[in-house]
Amino acid sequence: MKIVSTIQRYTKPRVDAQTGANTSGDTAELTPGPSVIAGGVQGYLLDGVSGALGGVVGSYAGSAVAKKSNMAAGAATGFSVGAATTAAVSAGLTVALGGTLHPASIALSALGGGLASLSGTLASAPGGSGVMSGGIQGFVGNRMSGMAAGSIGGYIGLEVGKKTGSTGTAVLAGTAAGAAIGAGTTAALLSAFGGELGLVVVGGSAVLGGLAGAVSTVSCSRRAAPRDGAYGGILAGMAAGSVVGNSSLGLATAAASGFAARAKTDAGKAVLGVAGGALAGALAGSVQGSAGIINGAIAGAIAAPLGAIVGTTTRQVMRNAQVDLVDTINNKFVDPYLEKNSLTKGQKIAVGAAAGGLLLGTTGMVAGLKGVAVMGTLGAVAGVVQIDRMIDKAKEQREAAKTVLDYSRPAAVFANVVEAQQNISHG
Secondary structure, three states, rough: OHHHHHHHHOOOOEEOOOOEEEEOEEEEEEEEOHHHHHHHHHHHHHHHHHHHHHHHHHHHHHHHHHHHHOOOHHHHHHHHHHHHHHHHHHHHHHOOOOOOHHHHHHHHHHHOOOHHHHHHHHHHOOOOOHHHHHHHHHHHHHHHHHHHHHHHHHHHHHHHHHHHHHHHHHHHHHHHHHHHHHHHHHHHHHHHHHOOOHHHHHHHHHHHHHHHHHHHHHHHOOHHHHHHHHHHHHHHHHHHHHHOOOOOHHHHHHHHHHHHHOOOOHHHHHHHHHHHHHHHHHHHHHHHHHHHHHHHHHHHHHHHHHHHHHHHHHHHHHHHHHHHHHHHHOOOOOOOOHHHHHHHHHHHHHHHHHHHHHHHHEEEEEEHHHHHHHHHHHHHHHHHHHHHHHHHHHHHHHHHHHHHHHHHHHHHOOOOOOHHHHHHHHH
């Protein structure tokens, strides 16, 4: 019974009104997404080290401009800076390693870095964490075209949702935009690099782009359930896809599971999951003909409700376990140490580097050990910069507080005013 109660405790959100702790994953308002992380991860997926550097630099520049001006200016800046940085780094690495520069290869690298930076800039919008998720899952489904569809389609769906307040309308907008961008990007790439422009290829890109846009849009929700459902859906869909021989089924069930997870009860998630999973699975299977449509619909109808129900539960357990782990480490190791010792600036920077390296290193796992090493290094650098800024800011605040204490002492300045006034009156 104790084991059962412990498991049940981990599957439920913990909300403490006194401490403000909340493990539900829900947010009261949309918050900006991880812009630089999104650009770095997606840049690495598209063009390795040069793409990662270009994505980080371009996303930082683009998000800064977007914050001061508007998203259109930020997106243009991010794309331009990211493309230029990636092209320069790629050319430099090629020359340094004794290779031959090929204009087409450099142009493709620049396009990848620009797209990653554009995605990272869009991710800086309130609610933009879903833009990052959609871009990565779109890449898994259809490489560069899928990433463009997931990132831009998700951003359009996010903005439509903000204006209309309707999740259904937002998902439709994100799906339509993703389909158009996926098809358009594929057609443009084939035309630019001399590929054969076939209806099946472009149509398949439209389907995958629409699914990526839908995943991205549902992942932008303030509620954690759609994000958790998409997480479970892509895992269940990938497993089902390996059975029926359709690698794009994971993307389809991620979209269906994310939408189904909005239901309040498991029964509701199951009903929506079956219906949405069958439709999304049929779309994903359409590129394989009539047999693919049937197999995809059946597999999607099974995987999507499973992903919606299991995904939300699993992610809730993970959030609770993470809180417990952090609390245990702090209570047993960190707090007792800090009570007896104070960290130097160098030690604080080292902690920031470690934290940043762990954060970005885990995101780089999608590209294997090399991805972990590259993104971990970038994360460590970002952690050093962030902690150094925080230390300088804290120092400024302390100096300001000291100045206030030194020059704004009402009691000391005005201590004898009343007595002086009384003496004047008596005189």
